[in-house]
Amino acid sequence: MSALGSGGRPHIVLIGAGHANLYLMRHRHRLADADMTIVDPGAFWYSGMAAGALGGAHEPAEIRVDPVRLARRYGLASIRGRLSGLDRSERKARLTDGRTLDYDLISLNLGSSAPTLTAHPDGPRVWAVKPIARLIALRHQLTSAYERGEHPALVVVGGGASGVELACNLRSLAVRYASPATITLISSTRKLIPTAPAGARRWLEGYLRRIGVVVRVGMRAVSHHRDGLLMAEEGVPMGQDALRLLECEHVIHAGGLAPPGALDGLGLTLIGSRGLAVHSTLQSVDDPDVFAAGDCAALVEHALPRLGVYGVRQAPVLLANLKARLQGSPLQRYRPQAQALTILNLGQDQGLAIRGRLWWAGRSSLLWKHWLDERFMTRYRH
Structure with a gap:
């Protein structure tokens, strides 16, 4: 052509x-x-x-x-x-x-x-953090399920910032429909968001307990199963006895890009x-x-x-x-900033802001995030 x-x-x-x-x-x-x-x-x-x-x-x-x-x-x-x-x-x-x-x-x-494990033909629905349009499709599926009175069990794979945000907002969606959906977050690392300050991690762990998100650290996703997700303890030699089944209807992968x-x-x-x-x-x-x-x-x-x-x-x-x-003139060099601000949306009007060793949590963090996000989007919406 x-x-x-x-x-x-x-x-x-x-x-x-x-x-x-x-x-x-x-x-x-x-x-x-x-x-x-x-x-x-x-x-x-x-x-x-x-x-x-x-x-x-x-x-x-x-x-x-x-x-x-x-x-x-x-x-x-x-x-x-x-x-x-x-x-x-x-x-x-x-x-x-x-x-x-x-x-x-x-x-x-x-x-x-966002890589995912191969789906089982008769197993749970498999989703990834990207492309984002898939998360919107997941929201529609779960909303329909909650409106029918169903309470699907959900598993989020990945203990980094994306996995934590998704788990918390899946809980928010369930709360909107008064659903007692089970939400489990599994992380191959022993600590959630390992690069975060220790105080921020402790606050986050307490918050996840309060909202009812089950956390399993030191566990890696192995494969999808007809009844859910097979996982194993990180660092343990592979074998049939090492596998654990986590029953669920949906698996959302956010373990890395x-x-x-x-x-x-x-x-x-x-x-x-x-x-x-x-x-x-x-x-x-x-x-x-x-x-x-x-x-x-x-x-x-x-x-x-x-x-x-x-x-x-x-x-x-x-x-x-x-x-x-x-x-044909000289080019500039990009010099990345030493520290970048990250603000996590943890749902239910809660946020967690982290910059280097500094952190603060609560509603004010989320309001700040909303302001930054809206400022960015306004440039391109109008």
Whole structure:
């Protein structure tokens, strides 16, 4: 199929509508000397509000942005599609449907994926923290079950921030429908959110007890079973006697994120499970005309946690460097902040804010989170 794109002017192609590429769209006027196209398979779902949407505190429309509408607003071309590969010698981006786009510069902002164990054909429904649209589908399924008077048992796999948020907001959803649903959180680590201050972990453990979330630490998920989830104690040699069955109707995996599969077919260097290898200028180590930011990018100099705040902070550097690359001028270097603020939505008007060794919990933390989230979303909703 013939290539898409404009002749005569440089063409910047944005692949994926993550935090950084949304920023580029909003500041499209600063790249007015180039044509720009956004390629995305669908809506941008704001991960910072995903747990709250699962728990019923937000409606799906509140956490979703339509890149096509934004493209019209800011003067970009938009294409519904998925990237399948790059022909860097010909400067063409290939899409899964066979179309190609000519490009001069590429900005990859593809987010991350959430691996899960293979589902049992007759076993529990299996869900993952990403894509976020699946969490919305889970909310609809559980809401229907509660309205029918059913009380499904739920298991969340993962003792990090995402797993804790999901478990708490699943409890919030059950409380909204006065359902006594059983919710179990299992963690392969012996401590929930191991990087959190000890005081914050103690407060969190007490909160989970108060709201009725059962916590099983030091347990790893092994496989799905017809009747639920098979798990084993972390560090114990594998064997039939080591397995324990946790009966449930739904399993939600939040045990870690991985680079999106689309990166595998690009012929560019990846760093293990971290993502596309990029310099501090956010350029691929293999190609100075391929940029990446957010969860799909792995800085050679720093291993960063997968938090949206890093994609947000990378965005101005990405914009400046795309412009500099077009003009042939020196590029900026992205220097990650030493500490990032994390605020967990724990449902039922409770939050937990952590920054380095500082932490504070309660309603004020959640109100602060809501303010930050709304400030971000307002930039792209209107």
